[in-house]
Ligand SMILES: Cc1ncc(COP(=O)(O)OP(=O)(O)O)c(N)n1
């Protein structure tokens with residue numbers, strides 16, 4: 001049963017149609033079954049059904065050369081399978097066929113039946129899509145009040161539809177221009193596939209609007225496995241549409257302050273630097289997380305090396321970009337190796353990142369992490385509230401000591417910004433403290449950043465804290481190498497300039513944002529059944545993170 005509601009705009013009355021009150025018009029995964037493109041022996045109804053199984057939300061039937069009787073017969077069959085999946089069934093061009101089979105809607109071009117006539121014939125409850133190639137056509141379709149959504153001309157080159165030789169596809173920029181002026185949903189079409197769909201959506205979005213969906217013919221109809229191809233496409237489309245609409249609207253209502261935006265820009269840029277420089281990260285880390293830490297480094301674009309022997313700790317660090325010291329599963333020789341590698345890293349200006357896992361839990365861990373921050377220089381300490389609180393407390397009685405605030409039962413502490421700020425200044429290290437909100441201080445305690453992208457799923461599998469530490473180390477390595485390339489050094493950064501952030505603040509925020517945003521992406525893609533499928537999706541999402549995602553989804557503030 002189609003439901004209608006009427007919205008009065010300044011000029012016209014626009015009818016917005018939902019298939020059912022509980023089911024808004026979902027144009028996200030729009031599959032066009034073009035019978036002339038079907039590979040030999042493939043049946044249109046079967047392909048439609050496979051696409052629907054893969055998550056198609058709309059099926060359009062396009063049959064330019066089919067006689068009317070056959071078009072109607074085929075439409076009835078495709079309509080029946082679409083109905084089985086609760087998807088919208090749309091006929092291409094032919095209003096008579098749409099009427100004959102009582103299709104859910106019609107898609108017409110500029111040279112087809114006029115929009116007003118189509119609406120008059122179809123009535124108010126059918127969905128009408130109209131192709132618009134430029135902003136004039138968009139304005140005209142929108143102001144007519146007769147269309148429910150707009151299609152585009154080809155965004156990329158396509159062999160499925162013939163164009164004049166001088167036709168230039170819209171590209172993301174042209175699509176962006178249409179999105180800027182349209183108050184109706186826009187579906188992009190033409191040459192879209194699983195490889196280019198994400199970039200198209202990201203690059204075409206405006207501050208307020210993203211495409212409502214992407215329409216494809218050959219990428220599904222000619223795919224070896226149309227179900228899987230639709231699934232793959234849907235997995236790329238859904239997270240971007242969902243997150244973009246929420247975050248971009250929030251962003252346009254509440255833009256980032258300039259200095260926050262500057263920091264986000266630099267973090268996004270730093271991710272590009274990691275990818276470009278493939279830094280080698282030496283980890284002396286714990287048994288529980290070793291393999292995951294290595295894979296997380298590979299996923300972000302860095303390279304892992306793990307060596308625990310005192311006999312090679314110094315040699316290995318001399319050709320690495322950063323060093324991780326993780327005290328999760330200690331032994332005496334490992335502690336010695338940490339000191340050897342740490343001292344060597346200090347002498348070479350290689351950043352050292354300490355993860356004081358379980359600090360304070362036993363005398364061995366207490367003395368080890370206190371020794372590490374006092375006998376070698378750590379550039380970044382990354383731990384949870386309990387670990388950071390312990391360190392702050394352990395150093396409280398030394399000169400310039402930090403008052404420990406204690407940790408609440410939910411893992412938080414009062415005045416977290418004060419604790420990281422004071423500890424940072426005390427040990428001259430950036431401090432990254434994880435929790436429901438993460439706090440990162442630069443090395444002097446001047447800038448403290450709260451990162452609010454925390455995700456409860458990250459607590460459902462072991463090792464994500466240590467994984468985040470390795471990401472921080474990858475960022476530290478890439479940023480330090482970049483500065484060295486300019487004959488500068490992360491070690492000599494000073495807090496005098498308001499425009500410049502401590503590179504290790506950027507590293508701390510960067511590692512945390514990558515982990516948290518990847519978790520958001522993993523969940524948004526759907527299909528998470530429990531901890532293991534989350535873990536797989538998380539690692540994939542880390543590999544697929546882009547600087548644009550950091551720009552879009554980062555929730556950071558100075559505190
Ligand atoms: C979703 C969607 N967008 C655009 C078109 C193109 O329609 P049209 O301009 O009518 O061209 P033909 O498909 O008739 O060649 C579409 N079909 N679907």
Ligand SMILES: Cc1nc(C(=O)O)sc1CCOP(=O)(O)O
Nearest residue numbers: 153154158160190191216217218
């Ligand atoms: C049906 C259609 N209409 C277009 C337009 O530009 O209006 S391009 C197109 C075909 C798109 O097919 P594919 O996904 O195989 O590139």
